[in-house]
Amino acid sequence: MYLELQDLSVRYLASRPLAVDSVSFGLRAGEIGVLIGPSGCGKTTLLRAIAGLEATHAGKISLGGVTVSGEGNALPPEHRQMGMVFQDYALFPHMDVSKNIAFGIHSLPAGERQARVQDVLRLVGLAEHAHRYPHELSGGQQQRVALARALAPQPKLLLLDEPFSNLDVDLRERLAQELRTILKAAGATALFVTHDQLEAFAIGDLIGVMHQGQLHQWADAYTLYHRPATRFVADFIGHGVFTAARVELHDENGVTHKHVVTPLGELHGIHQHEQDRLSLGPCDILLRADDIVHDDASEVQARIVNKAFRGNEFLYTLELRTGETVMAHVPSHHDHRIGEWIGIRPEVDHVVTFASETPKG
Numbered sequence: 001m002y003l004e005l006q007d008l009s010v011r012y013l014a015s016r017p018l019a020v021d022s023v024s025f026g027l028r029a030g031e032i033g034v035l036i037g038p039s040g041c042g043k044t045t046l047l048r049a050i051a052g053l054e055a056t057h058a059g060k061i062s063l064g065g066v067t068v069s070g071e072g073n074a075l076p077p078e079h080r081q082m083g084m085v086f087q088d089y090a091l092f093p094h095m096d097v098s099k100n101i102a103f104g105i106h107s108l109p110a111g112e113r114q115a116r117v118q119d120v121l122r123l124v125g126l127a128e129h130a131h132r133y134p135h136e137l138s139g140g141q142q143q144r145v146a147l148a149r150a151l152a153p154q155p156k157l158l159l160l161d162e163p164f165s166n167l168d169v170d171l172r173e174r175l176a177q178e179l180r181t182i183l184k185a186a187g188a189t190a191l192f193v194t195h196d197q198l199e200a201f202a203i204g205d206l207i208g209v210m211h212q213g214q215l216h217q218w219a220d221a222y223t224l225y226h227r228p229a230t231r232f233v234a235d236f237i238g239h240g241v242f243t244a245a246r247v248e249l250h251d252e253n254g255v256t257h258k259h260v261v262t263p264l265g266e267l268h269g270i271h272q273h274e275q276d277r278l279s280l281g282p283c284d285i286l287l288r289a290d291d292i293v294h295d296d297a298s299e300v301q302a303r304i305v306n307k308a309f310r311g312n313e314f315l316y317t318l319e320l321r322t323g324e325t326v327m328a329h330v331p332s333h334h335d336h337r338i339g340e341w342i343g344i345r346p347e348v349d350h351v352v353t354f355a356s357e358t359p360k361g
């Protein structure tokens with residue numbers, strides 16, 4: 001691995017729990033990793049520890065085969081060859097765009113420096129704005145200058161801490177796509193911190209979900225969504241509800257399969273690799289809004305207790321006769337009233353279960 005963390009821990013105070021608790025993951029050269037998790041889970045601390053701005057308590061960080069922290073050694077930040085972009089753009093207001101970018105590469109000969117400034121400005125799509133001052137740029141443009149400035153010295157690793165959090169939602173989504181394109185064009189290896197899932201999915205090759213200092217899972221977006229390693233990841237990524245269920249054996253033409261009995265009906269046809277992971281007996285099954293289909297012909301009826309309009313669909317919160325609550329995405333031409341009963345059935349492509357915890361009714 002190009003960037004590798006092994007059992008990295010950071011502690012601010014002896015009396016407090018670890019802010020980063022034995023975190024391990026790796027990134028290959030040119031990959032973009034994203035750390036995501038709720039406020040206070042340790043994302044920023046982890047990023048700062050990688051940059052060398054926070055002392056580590058245990059573990060090892062290596063970059064490009066060099067140990068930058070660990071084994072009794074800690075390279076100072078300026079020797080780690082990492083670039084950082086923060087949420088406040090921190091551009092120098094009295095310098096124009098090209099001078100802001102040239103600032104970090106002043107050791108290069110003048111000709112080379114100018115060429116490099118032009119290169120990164122082209123990369124971030126601001127070649128026309130080289131002589132504007134920061135206050136003459138929009139927030140999104142300023143953040144692209146900050147990115148160009150961080151890329152100019154060709155860092156071995158680029159660290160980005162919520163760089164879009166001061167920008168409005170529409171712009172953030174567009175910039176997230178742009179950022180990925182720019183980083184890939186630059187061939188940069190990067191680690192990005194956010195608490196926004198859509199941003200994480202738009203940017204990351206690999207995404208790490210953190211909670212209370214621990215890394216619960218480090219995987220691609222598809223795996224996080226369909227094979228969450230822990231309940232926390234299942235809950236945090238793509239919101240769902242857990243419902244008490246039972247895994248049972250089912251005989252079909254002499255072949256025995258596992259199926260799951262849920263309050264919404266039985267789930268058959270479970271993929272073999274998922275069957276292998278299911279243990280017989282009680283469990284909690286994750287049911288996401290996408291797993292529940294509105295079907296007038298279904299015997300299972302649920303009462304609409306809440307609904308939210310989402311443009312092309314409604315997100316209905318539904319209560320079953322048994323008292324459980326589930327969510328369902330329903331096309332918005334099915335506009336039912338709150339209190340109305342509708343037919344639903346489960347259509348679960350990826351069965352996700354955890355050990356039983358939900359109280360039995």
Ligand SMILES: Nc1ncnc2c1ncn2[C@@H]1O[C@H](COP(=O)(O)OP(=O)(O)OP(=O)(O)O)[C@@H](O)[C@H]1O
Pocket residue numbers: 012013019037038039040041042043044045046195
């Ligand atoms: N300088 C500090 N001194 C003591 N404790 C700190 C310090 N900085 C952060 N912490 C604590 O360490 C934990 C992790 O904080 P951190 O800022 O890394 O979380 P985060 O996931 O980046 O949160 P956010 O999304 O709100 O920025 C929190 O409990 C926080 O209170």
